[in-house]
Amino acid sequence: MPARPDGRPRPPPYTGFMVRCLALLVPLTLSAQIPPIVPRSQWETPAMKEARSVADSTAGSPAGWLTVAEKFSFREARPYSETLDFYRRLAANSPHARLRPGARKRSVSS
Secondary structure, three states: OOOOOOOOOOOOOOHHHHHHHHHHHHHHHHHOOOOOOOOOOOOOOHHHHHOOOHHHHHOOOOHHHOOHHHHOOOOOOOOHHHHHHHHHHHHHHOOOOOOOOOOOOOOOOO
């Protein structure tokens, strides 16, 4: 490909096309409104089915039964140990929750 009169190399021929496409697509992407994700699970209450978002579906829940993530609009989380304690309490109080042991660490023998 011949250089420009000032000696600089010419850009590939498709560069202008790519720039024009990006100039059109970026504003369209940024202006698109993403609808909220509707919560779905195997067991839903009528309030959960009517909710427009997870925050709406947990709004009527008793404060003691919300996870930290639910309490703080999913901007905070807690360590695994606290999450496990919450689930143990849930499993002790609900026939729908059950805690089963997971995989165990194996010792490596040399």
